[in-house]
Amino acid sequence: MNKLGVDSVLMFMNGNATKLAALDTETRDYFLKLPGYDTLRLVLSKRAILVEGPSDELIVQKAFHRRHGKLPIEAGVDVISVSSLAFKRFLEIADILKIKVDVVTDNDGDVKRLQKKYADYLKHEHIAIQYDTDENARTLEPQILKANGRGVLNDILGTTYATDEDLLKFMQNNKTEVALRLFETDTEWNVPEYISRAVA
Template sequence: MFINTEFLLSNARDNSEIILIEEPENHLSHLNMHKLIDKVITAGDEKQTFIATHSNMIASRLDLKNAIFFSENRIMNLNELKIETAKFFKKAPDNNVLNFILSKKAILVEGDAEYILLNEFYNYLTGDEPYNNNVSIISCGGKTFKRYLEIAKLLNKKVVVITDNDHDYENNITKTYSDFRSDNVEIFADKDNLNHTFEVSLYKYNGSFIDSYLANASMTNGVQSYMLNNKAESAFRLLCLFTDENPDTNLEKFKIPPYIEEAIQWITG
């Protein structure tokens, strides 16, 4: 596939004015994808090039400002996107920007731990899977929320952010996101500054449950300390408890932090 595409691109430089490429991501490894993108960029300097793709990496690396997005009900473009944001997604090591753009609604979360558990929380609270309600759950890291929200504003997309207050709700949530909040964008975090992060909030509302079912002899500094130092692993262990068909460890026995409940109610409302 790579050799054929490279040959066609080389041949097209002399014989064609327009290059059409259909889903170049098919059958390519991650490294060969990068090589192909470099080839496409080089060819695009000389010819008008159209690429159809489902790949986040291809769509972002070739500049979101030049892309046209087709979904079930509309055609979109991001030609008003800030240059700095387009450049950011070109360089972002791992992004889900195409998934985000094509979703009808989205929940943005801060890290792996939230991503691991949120689908189960959503399912329990709504009785359905997020994808059945056209909701995408995307982990993008707290420092990149504003990049995604800039796209959300341009596309008038309904988006909720679930994040940490990092000891200062007023500055880190209220003030930081004041320019982004709207009828379609809302930010949720624990309003108690003592519950500064996801793991602390989980433990605050479920200390006895977590101590009973997650603690072991190796957690010499306590379960909460383990959770803070092993966020993804502790979230995965909780998920296994919720899904192991033990009635004593299902989500009926667990208190989902209120700010997460409110966020899910908001996005589904």
């Protein structure tokens, strides 16, 4: 689909035909060069959650399972890991096709910049940008530490760090491993609020 051009796609949904011809040229060219099936996954999904990477994907999968008792894919929800720079490209497609999408993103220490970046999508009924406003917790790992505390995380991760700074350094240097342990554990831990909103 990418190679043929997403602007050539004709979708039939609920008795209506929709084309992606409204995509701007830059977005069309972006998808022409994109490998894999993420575009098709979005187009065919009833609902999608876009995340920034594998760590975020594991945490969202676990949060969804804890909320609904099943993995997202079992509920018809596709969790798609894309570069944060590409979120708006995918949102252009979601907007045209009216696909329900949540974006789970870091605030990177600058909430105003984030709000400006997604200003066109902040009031859409079917698109939600989920982030935390605490600029001291810029990314996923400090968000998880803030929500759970050092004791809980030391227990789950099998570590004995005496300071938050040392634990956070470990988490940031081992992002996917930490997320996998949180995904696999039976120990209760708190999901950051912005992720809870995305899996509701």
